[in-house]
Amino acid sequence: QKEVEQDPGPLSVPEGAIVSLNCTYSNSAFQYFMWYRQYSRKGPELLMYTYSSGNKEDGRFTAQVDKSSKYISLFIRDSQPSDSATYLCAMKVDSSYKLIFGSGTRLLVRP
Amino acid sequence: EAGVAQSPRYKIIEKRQSVAFWCNPISGHATLYWYQQILGQGPKLLIQFQNNGVVDDSQLPKDRFSAERLKGVDSTLKIQPAKLEDSAVYLCASRGTGSQPQHFGDGTRLSIL
Numbered sequence: 001q002k003e004v005e006q007d008p009g010p011l012s013v014p015e016g017a018i019v020s021l022n023c024t025y026s027n028s029a030f031q032y033f034m035w036y037r038q039y040s041r042k043g044p045e046l047l048m049y050t051y052s053s054g055n056k057e058d059g060r061f062t063a064q065v066d067k068s069s070k071y072i073s074l075f076i077r078d079s080q081p082s083d084s085a086t087y088l089c090a091m092k093v094d095s096s097y098k099l100i101f102g103s104g105t106r107l108l109v110r111p
Numbered sequence: 112e113a114g115v116a117q118s119p120r121y122k123i124i125e126k127r128q129s130v131a132f133w134c135n136p137i138s139g140h141a142t143l144y145w146y147q148q149i150l151g152q153g154p155k156l157l158i159q160f161q162n163n164g165v166v167d168d169s170q171l172p173k174d175r176f177s178a179e180r181l182k183g184v185d186s187t188l189k190i191q192p193a194k195l196e197d198s199a200v201y202l203c204a205s206r207g208t209g210s211q212p213q214h215f216g217d218g219t220r221l222s223i224l
């Protein structure tokens with residue numbers, strides 16, 4: 001079993017839709033949770049960074065962590081074609097430990 | 112602030128040849144990482160440096176991969192000899208102090224023929 005599981009997609013939605021991206025994990029020691037966006041032929045770009053449980057909002061993006069279920073989510077409101085990319089979840093045990101990535105979900109937002 | 116710089120962007124070699132990648136991290140970032148990202152997968156950590164010392168190289172195939180970070184700034188990753196399964200994007204990332212997140216370069220796309 002992988003430490004971090006993520007549905008590879010692709011997920012195709014119309015412009016303006018609310019998008020929900022999810023990851024599950026098995027290591028209860030994970031404390032830091034991140035979402036990265038990766039455009040084709042580019043490096044991952046940090047979108048959201050949360051510590052422990054709860055919600056965090058930044059513009060159209062909301063990150064949610066449920067440590068009791070070992071489940072994290074990223075919600076994108078009013079999705080745009082420019083949001084079309086691969087979204088990677090990542091997590092780590094403490095501030096200096098290595099990141100463990102999910103395999104990424106491809107998102108396509110249709111105009 | 113300039114980002115993480117990597118070169119070359121693309122490299123095509125034949126199996127059993129050698130190849131080297133270069134990374135220049137964000138100025139002042141003491142921690143540097145090399146990742147391997149195979150198509151359809153998330154990045155996998157190969158090696159982590161703190162200044163010019165190795166913190167974690169547990170997933171680096173040491174029989175063929177080597178990395179160094181001279182003077183705690185730039186870093187090079189070398190593969191010798193390359194195998195077909197080494198075809199991937201090699202990403203470099205750097206991080207500042209404390210709980211700051213990692214910032215990635217755009218990677219070197221390696222194809223082995």
